[in-house]
Amino acid sequence: MPLFHTEDQAMLADSASGFMAEEGNINKQLRHWRDRDCPDGFGHALWKQMAEMGFTGMLVAEDDGGLGMGHVEAGIVLEEIGRNLTPSPFLTSSVLAATALGHGSSDLKGRYLPGLIEGDSVFAVAIDETAKHRPSRISTKAEKSGNGFKLSGSKSFVIQGASSDMIVVAARTSGSDEDEDGITLFAVPKDASGMHQDPVRLVDSAMASHIKFDGVELDGDAVIGEVDGGREILNAMLAAGRVGVAAEGVGVAQGAMDMTVDYLKQRKQFGKLIGEFQSLQHRAAHLYSEVEIARAVTIKAQQLLDEGAPSADLMTSVAKSKVAKAAGLAVKEGVQMHGGIGMTDEYDIGLYMKRDRALAEFLGDAYFHANRVAELSGY
């Protein structure tokens, strides 16, 4: 398959970019909700509109009422989300949670997927237990109790946890903290008794929860997949999420770069447009190269994941790491090349910097994934 969008995908990109620029733009969404101290950090009306656009159930199988599309398509939407810094539950609900639910029982699917597809429900995923992404270690425990389980432990920085109707929780049902096996995924409803959320606001205005599970009673049918067989689903979820973050990061990078290149063509100093100075031209050209490579490796990872190729895992980490570096460069150069105005809240370039920081951290930063590339390559 060639490494560019098919005609159908290009059409989707057209409609997604038009829609997001119109409805998901910075003034209408990010600034709007931020300036009102919105406890969700995003707008439910937009989520409903995204459902009407057919975005919310893109990754849900057709048999389950979704569109049965792939990661290339989800990535198209995420890139526009990134470019517009649109706060939305798309990544956590339609990519991460939807991937987990795809492995669930028909009962679980019936309970949760229609709400997702309609844009009525929001989901979160709770994996990490510390400030750095480390899915190899899971100590939150789920012990057998009657016909179900009793969940105890804690999860940290669960994005949009307090806004979610259901949270996919990775818990240990056997073995010790670092064991590969013995993980089970649970669909925990928001009103589960014994679950306490402590929401905090992050640098990009998104909300994240610290969650405590204090002997939360769960029915056996809250299990996603098999008991002790959660690692594989978790890995699938992480792969989907990581290429998703990469795609969103490409959008952030492109948005920041476009703004900056435009600025270089407008701002005059020393009687010249600053874009005439070769020192800035070379840095802009280097940045362009990095962003193009980030885009290429992201679509490669998306395609490999959609094909189910064994190398998808490696390329996913390459993409996540590369995008973090490229988008990081885009926002840093963006602020610098704007001069003093880049430091102001009124100007959008700083918002790109904040979003990039949060995205780079989510599901493993550039160093985590570079290390993973080394490990997967046998060194």
Add this chain to the structure above:
Amino acid sequence: MSDLENFRQETRTWLEANCPQEMRQPVRDDGDVYWGGRNATFQSDAQKAWFEAARDKGYTVPSWPKEYGGAGLSAPEAKVLRQEMARIGARPPLSSFGIWMLGPALLKFGTEGQKKRFLNEIARGEIRWCQGYSEPGSGSDLVSMQTYGEDKGDHWIVNGQKIWTSYADKADWIFCLVRTNKEDKYKGITFMLFDMTGDGVSTKPILLISGNSPFCETFFDNVSVPKSYGEDCPGFVGEINRGWDVAKYLLGHEREMISGMGGGERTTAIGTAMKRHAGKTGDEIDAVLRSEMALFDVDALAFTAMAEKFMDEMKAGKGHPALPNMMKYVGTEINKRRHELMMSAGGSRALEWESEETRGGKAPRDWLRTKANSIEGGTSEVMLNVISKRILELPGG
């Protein structure tokens, strides 16, 4: 099975039958490369067999039309062939400036007669070409070149000097930029083709920091270049005085070719090889060096995806026409970093310049050679200029 899958199967079978095991080893040095030409000799029977099989199948230039010596493969077929060759590590059966540079320019600007003659000679490895662009006073600012051809009716008399002419001492013919109008900088250059054995052409090798001398100073002293080599076969490409268009188009292909050194189809991580190597010598790789390698591998593997996307887009007529400049910039910078890391991982062993175990100091010589990657075919700085002007459309002269 789709046609393409059929083609993949056929290709596998063909490669299995025709590509000898010895030709599935990585290229170690220039001796392993078959360049063709009048005076070419084969390093081994395997090299000869592989070249001849590929030549007869049109696989020295798989996507050129059959009547010009190629196999007429479509873009997806050519990609399958590349993938299948990469899978078994097959060496290119024939390498040449004719394939990478002159061929594409002739396909675009050549007359039917030129294509029939020169492309077939290139595809069959009969004539080895060199590139006469740079001059002592004209490197990055190539269009300022001065080598002059005086019009004598049916021929030109060419005088002047070229420099950095790779393999000029081994080449049979040269494609050469010659000024034919001193009044017009851009519309005063003719792209000439002539025989290096002709009277008045001489070459003098230049020794590089790597200790090799693959390139030369090239002198033209009253060289007579015919305007025609027979019916429909002019001695120049494109129009007289419009050689700059041809030169620039060719540079695009040259840059694309050089960018491949960054590891176009290469997919193995450097850290894997370096760890294996260190294990053999009893060395360990420091944690910080390992980190550098990992960050490098991210960049290098990401670039393999870029190279694939670039090829796919170019073949489909998509993508910005100035993209080869970006590919060249990134590919060469990556290749330089790769060799820096190999030197660090190699330790003192990588300093050995002559011993037999180090195959004549291959590591440091290769490392030094890569420094030219970001100079030859247009420097990195010039690539960045082009990207900022043509792609980002930044202002200024």
